[in-house]
Amino acid sequence: MSLLKSAATVGGLTLVSRVLGFVRDQLIAFVLGTSFVAEAFFVAQRFPNLFRALFAEGAFNNAFVPLFAKRVEGEGEAKARDFAIEVFSFLLAWLVAFSAVAMIAMPIVIYVIAPGFKADGEKFQLAVDLTRICFPYLLFMSLTALQSGVLNSLNRFTAAAAAPILLNVVMIASNVVAWLLATGNTPETGYIFAWGIFASGVAQYALLAIACRRAGMRLLPRWPRLTPDVKHVIKLSIPGIISGGVMQINLVVATMIATTLPGAVAFLYYADRLYQLPLGVIGVAIGVVLLPDLSRKLRAGNEAGALNSQNRALELSMFLTLPAAIALMAIPNPIIHTVFEHGAFTRADTFAVAPALLAFASGLPAFSLTKVFQPGFYAREDTRTPMRFAVISVIVNVIGSILLSLVLGHVGIAMATSLAAWVNTILLGVTLSRRGLFTLDERCRRRLPRIVAAALAMGALLLAGAWALEGNYAESAGFLAAAWGLAVLVAGGVVGYFVLAHATGAMRFSEVKSMLKR
Structure with a gap:
C-alpha cells in the first residue's frame, strides 16, 4: 500500500505542476503561437532538457538510486551520504566543463539538432542565443535530479515532486513580464522566456538543497575524485544514459526532422505538452517510486514482494493511462481548441496539432509501461539490457520518422515516436518474463x-x-x-x-x- 500512497503523493504534486504547465503553455501559445520565435524557443529548451534526461534523470535515477538505496539499507545513512557527495562532486565538475564547451560550440550544435533552421538566418541565430541562455538549466537540473534520487531513496517524495512547479511558476511570471513590457510576438519575448528557464533551474536546485539539508543529507561539493564508487556509477550510467533517456532521444530526433518542415516544431511541441500530462502524473510518478521500492525489497531478498509491487504498479498504470490515451485520441480537436486556440494560435494550428496529439496518445500506454518494466532491470543493476532495447527503439524511431514524414509530414514523426515506444516496451516486458523476473499474477490477469x-x-x-x-x-x-x-x-x-x-x-x-x- 505504501507504493500506492507514495505514487499518489508524487502524482498529485505532478498534477499541480502539469496544470500550471497547461497555464504556462496556454500563455506561450497566446503570445507566440507557431511563429519562428516559438520554434526557436522550443528548440532552445529542448536541448538542455535532453541532456538533463540523459545525464541526470536517465543515468542517475537508474544507476545512482539503486546503489544509494542499498547503502542506506545495508550501511546506514552516514555512509550513503558520503557516497552521494562523491558522486555529486564529480557530476558538478563534469557538468561545468561540458556546459562551457557546449555554449562555445552552440552554432555547430544548433546546426546539428535543428538543420532546417539554417535556411532562415534570423531564426537560426535566435535559436543559438536562446539555447546559450537556457543551457545552464542542465547543470542545475542535473544536480537537482541527484538530490531527488537521494530524497526518493529515503521515502521523501514531496520536495522532489514539487520542484517542477517552480518551473511553471517562473515561466508564468515571465509571460507577465513580457505582457508588462509589451514585447508581443517578437525575439525580445523569446529572450525573456529563455531567462525564465535559467531562473527556474536555480530555484529548483535551491529547493532540493534545502530539502536534503533538512533530511540530514546536505550535499556540499568536495574536490572531485574518480573513486571506485564513482567509477561504478559511471559504468552503470553509460548504458543508463541511453536507456533512461530514450524518450527524450526520440523527441530530439523528431525535432531534428521537424525543423525541415514548416511549423512542425511548434505543432509537435504543443501536442507533446498535452500527452505529457497523464504520462507525468501516472507513468513518471510510478517509475520514480517503484525503483527505490524494488531496490529495497531485492536487497532484503523479498522477491515475492518485488513481484507484487510490479504487478500493482502495472495494474494502476494501465487503469489510469489507458482511458487517458483513448480520451486524447477520441477528442483531440475539442481539447486543443479550448486549451490553445487563442491569440496568435489559430484554427489552422488546431487542425495541424490534433492529428499529432492522436498519434502521440497511441503510444502513451507504452511510455507508461516502460516506467513499470525498466526498474525491474535497474534494481538488479542491469542497465545494459534496457540500453540495447533503447538503441533498437531509437533506430526504429529514426527510420520511421524519415519514412512516415515523407507521407504524413509532422504527424508521421509523432507516429514513429509512438511506434518506437511500443517496440521498447514489448522488448522490456518479454525479456523480464523470459528471465523469470516478472509474471502477471492472477489479479492482474x-x-x-x-x-x-x-x-x-x-x-x-x-x-x-x-x-x-x-x-x-x-x-x-x-x-x-x-x-x-x-x-x-x-x-x-x-x-x-x-x-x-x-x-x-x-x-x-x-x-x-x-x-x-x-
Whole structure:
C-alpha cells in the first residue's frame, strides 16, 4: 500500500505542476503561437532538457538510486551520504566543463539538432542565443535530479515532486513580464522566456538543497575524485544514459526532422505538452517510486514482494493511462481548441496539432509501461539490457520518422515516436518474463482485459458526446462555449469510465475510494 500512497503523493504534486504547465503553455501559445520565435524557443529548451534526461534523470535515477538505496539499507545513512557527495562532486565538475564547451560550440550544435533552421538566418541565430541562455538549466537540473534520487531513496517524495512547479511558476511570471513590457510576438519575448528557464533551474536546485539539508543529507561539493564508487556509477550510467533517456532521444530526433518542415516544431511541441500530462502524473510518478521500492525489497531478498509491487504498479498504470490515451485520441480537436486556440494560435494550428496529439496518445500506454518494466532491470543493476532495447527503439524511431514524414509530414514523426515506444516496451516486458523476473499474477490477469473494455466503452461515449457538442467548437461559439463543452466531455468521460470499471470489475468503487483517500 505504501507504493500506492507514495505514487499518489508524487502524482498529485505532478498534477499541480502539469496544470500550471497547461497555464504556462496556454500563455506561450497566446503570445507566440507557431511563429519562428516559438520554434526557436522550443528548440532552445529542448536541448538542455535532453541532456538533463540523459545525464541526470536517465543515468542517475537508474544507476545512482539503486546503489544509494542499498547503502542506506545495508550501511546506514552516514555512509550513503558520503557516497552521494562523491558522486555529486564529480557530476558538478563534469557538468561545468561540458556546459562551457557546449555554449562555445552552440552554432555547430544548433546546426546539428535543428538543420532546417539554417535556411532562415534570423531564426537560426535566435535559436543559438536562446539555447546559450537556457543551457545552464542542465547543470542545475542535473544536480537537482541527484538530490531527488537521494530524497526518493529515503521515502521523501514531496520536495522532489514539487520542484517542477517552480518551473511553471517562473515561466508564468515571465509571460507577465513580457505582457508588462509589451514585447508581443517578437525575439525580445523569446529572450525573456529563455531567462525564465535559467531562473527556474536555480530555484529548483535551491529547493532540493534545502530539502536534503533538512533530511540530514546536505550535499556540499568536495574536490572531485574518480573513486571506485564513482567509477561504478559511471559504468552503470553509460548504458543508463541511453536507456533512461530514450524518450527524450526520440523527441530530439523528431525535432531534428521537424525543423525541415514548416511549423512542425511548434505543432509537435504543443501536442507533446498535452500527452505529457497523464504520462507525468501516472507513468513518471510510478517509475520514480517503484525503483527505490524494488531496490529495497531485492536487497532484503523479498522477491515475492518485488513481484507484487510490479504487478500493482502495472495494474494502476494501465487503469489510469489507458482511458487517458483513448480520451486524447477520441477528442483531440475539442481539447486543443479550448486549451490553445487563442491569440496568435489559430484554427489552422488546431487542425495541424490534433492529428499529432492522436498519434502521440497511441503510444502513451507504452511510455507508461516502460516506467513499470525498466526498474525491474535497474534494481538488479542491469542497465545494459534496457540500453540495447533503447538503441533498437531509437533506430526504429529514426527510420520511421524519415519514412512516415515523407507521407504524413509532422504527424508521421509523432507516429514513429509512438511506434518506437511500443517496440521498447514489448522488448522490456518479454525479456523480464523470459528471465523469470516478472509474471502477471492472477489479479492482474483478471483485471487488465476489463480495464481495456471499460476504456474503449468510455471512448465511444466521448465520440458521441463530441458529436452532440460540435456546435460548441465553431469559430463563432467563443471560449466559454468551448470550455463548457470540454468540461461536460471530461466529466462525462470520468464518471462513465469509473462506472464502467465498477460494472466490469476492473476496479470497484470501494477500491477507487480507498486509493483516493490514501
